[in-house]
Amino acid sequence: MKQPRILVIGAGPAGISCAHHLATQGHRVTVWDRNSRVGGLARTENFQGFRFDVGPHRFFTKNDMVDELWTEMAGEDLVEVDRLTRILYDGKLFRYPLKPFDALVGLGLGTSTKAVLSYMAAQFSQSTQQPAHFEEWVSNKFGAVLYEIFFKHYTEKVWGIPCSKISGDWATQRIRGLSLGSVILNSCLPFLNKSGNVKSLVDSFKYPKFGAGQTFERMAALTQVLDGTVCLNRTVTRLQCEGNRVVAVEATENGRSISEDVDFVFSSMPLATLVNKLHPSVPENIQNSARSLYYRDHLCVNLIIDKKVVFPDNWIYVHSPQMKCSRLTSYGNFSADMLGTPEMSAIAVEYFCFHYDDMWNADDTWLIKFAVDELESLGFITKNQVVDGYVCREPDSYPAYHLEYRGHVDSIREHLLKIENLSCIGRGGMYRYNNQDHAMLSGVLAARNYLGEDHDIWEVNVEDEYLEEKQLPTPVHAGQPGGNGRPNG
Numbered sequence: 001m002k003q004p005r006i007l008v009i010g011a012g013p014a015g016i017s018c019a020h021h022l023a024t025q026g027h028r029v030t031v032w033d034r035n036s037r038v039g040g041l042a043r044t045e046n047f048q049g050f051r052f053d054v055g056p057h058r059f060f061t062k063n064d065m066v067d068e069l070w071t072e073m074a075g076e077d078l079v080e081v082d083r084l085t086r087i088l089y090d091g092k093l094f095r096y097p098l099k100p101f102d103a104l105v106g107l108g109l110g111t112s113t114k115a116v117l118s119y120m121a122a123q124f125s126q127s128t129q130q131p132a133h134f135e136e137w138v139s140n141k142f143g144a145v146l147y148e149i150f151f152k153h154y155t156e157k158v159w160g161i162p163c164s165k166i167s168g169d170w171a172t173q174r175i176r177g178l179s180l181g182s183v184i185l186n187s188c189l190p191f192l193n194k195s196g197n198v199k200s201l202v203d204s205f206k207y208p209k210f211g212a213g214q215t216f217e218r219m220a221a222l223t224q225v226l227d228g229t230v231c232l233n234r235t236v237t238r239l240q241c242e243g244n245r246v247v248a249v250e251a252t253e254n255g256r257s258i259s260e261d262v263d264f265v266f267s268s269m270p271l272a273t274l275v276n277k278l279h280p281s282v283p284e285n286i287q288n289s290a291r292s293l294y295y296r297d298h299l300c301v302n303l304i305i306d307k308k309v310v311f312p313d314n315w316i317y318v319h320s321p322q323m324k325c326s327r328l329t330s331y332g333n334f335s336a337d338m339l340g341t342p343e344m345s346a347i348a349v350e351y352f353c354f355h356y357d358d359m360w361n362a363d364d365t366w367l368i369k370f371a372v373d374e375l376e377s378l379g380f381i382t383k384n385q386v387v388d389g390y391v392c393r394e395p396d397s398y399p400a401y402h403l404e405y406r407g408h409v410d411s412i413r414e415h416l417l418k419i420e421n422l423s424c425i426g427r428g429g430m431y432r433y434n435n436q437d438h439a440m441l442s443g444v445l446a447a448r449n450y451l452g453e454d455h456d457i458w459e460v461n462v463e464d465e466y467l468e469e470k471q472l473p474t475p476v477h478a479g480q481p482g483g484n485g486r487p488n489g
Helices: 013-024 064-077 100-124 134-142 144-159 168-174 180-188 213-225 271-277 284-292 364-377 405-416 426-430 436-450
Strands: 006-009 029-032 044-047 050-053 078-082 085-089 092-096 204-208 229-231 234-242 245-253 256-261 264-267 295-305 315-318 327-330 345-353 386-399 422-424
Touching: 006 013, 013 029, 013 213, 013 264, 013 426, 013 436, 029 213, 044 213, 044 295, 044 386, 050 295, 050 345, 064 078, 064 204, 064 213, 064 436, 085 144, 092 100, 100 134, 100 144, 134 144, 134 168, 144 315, 144 345, 204 213, 213 229, 234 271, 264 436, 271 284, 271 405, 271 426, 284 405, 295 364, 345 364, 364 386, 386 426, 405 422, 422 426, 422 436, 426 436
Parallel strands: 006 029, 006 264, 029 229, 085 315, 264 422
Antiparallel strands: 044 050, 078 204, 085 092, 234 245, 245 256, 295 345, 295 386, 315 327, 327 345
């Protein structure tokens, strides 16, 4: 019997997990990815023997199935890493989660007092109305002082728009349950946490010793052993539809055009991009919704530094508004095997921007100099310690939760559900800020739908809980059978 022609677009955590699961069930599957390495946003790149992730990645999940899959793929190369993360604000480094003495000394008695009074005022003036935006959500919950110090500047760096233009959904998904504000209050003033239910952050984690991408490289290799195909440097240009089905997908690879007939497509490409690639074109209202969605782009200036310890942290959040960088990472503090030379450091300086910004389009030499200048101004290095560096640009990294995004996503989703042999997965494909585990789960559940199960993929990562809390006694597995999603068999 003829094997169905299954195509997975994207070899990130969602796409490669989907392909691997189908391959283990005896299906021949093909994966296309625009990058030269698998892993998507979780890939690891090698530069002169030093390894750099595309931004720091620390795997954590509350889902047993995903945890077992990830651990199996990492195998014996997992190392236990003690977490040290700090926040740089106003020239001071605060441990995250904050410690009482550290926070009091850092903020000072006057600011700490203002923060408490602001917090108490917010609690006494709670409104029954739903907050209109991120700024209102955080200020209502934690007070204006904590919002200004620990939320506003970093959030606006990441998203590139005022917090008053960001949907409250972002706060609900990333802050509710365990937040920076509640950690501050619990650390500095534990009497305010009378219920004792502030959850603790993960203080150690497992990490593949050769980088986050190692897990997905192994998954891709096993998929190929099971008669799957992984094609890199291949960019999708069109999905040809007839009626309610995709019948062929076109792409370019190294300047040549490729077209393959398909029976089923799993897509983790950015949702708005997918809409624009459909042919014939979708209705005008769906095109308008696609045009209304956008992603925040992300670039890393990766540096080899001739200094054994630049800072002891895994990464540092740079909240200081004077600095353009958002996050600093030292990959040797994840695993010594990330370093080509043990006495040196692999440092990433991260910037968030849009593809039309001057920062995104700047010359690599200029970007490296700019990042080095910021590191030096912060006191971490001197210029003569820089051995070499390169720039990694990653477009469409963060789906923007602007005020109107939800309605546009819903409209596109409803339209795409009419296409019988198309399933959207992953962060980009679902326009949802998924971590690695959520992306993997969406890919596996989509594969299981194809095999005859019934999971609502769009219910993955909708729980209103902080995503780094320790596993609860009875974990909630998102996407259980019985959801509203159609089976994709």
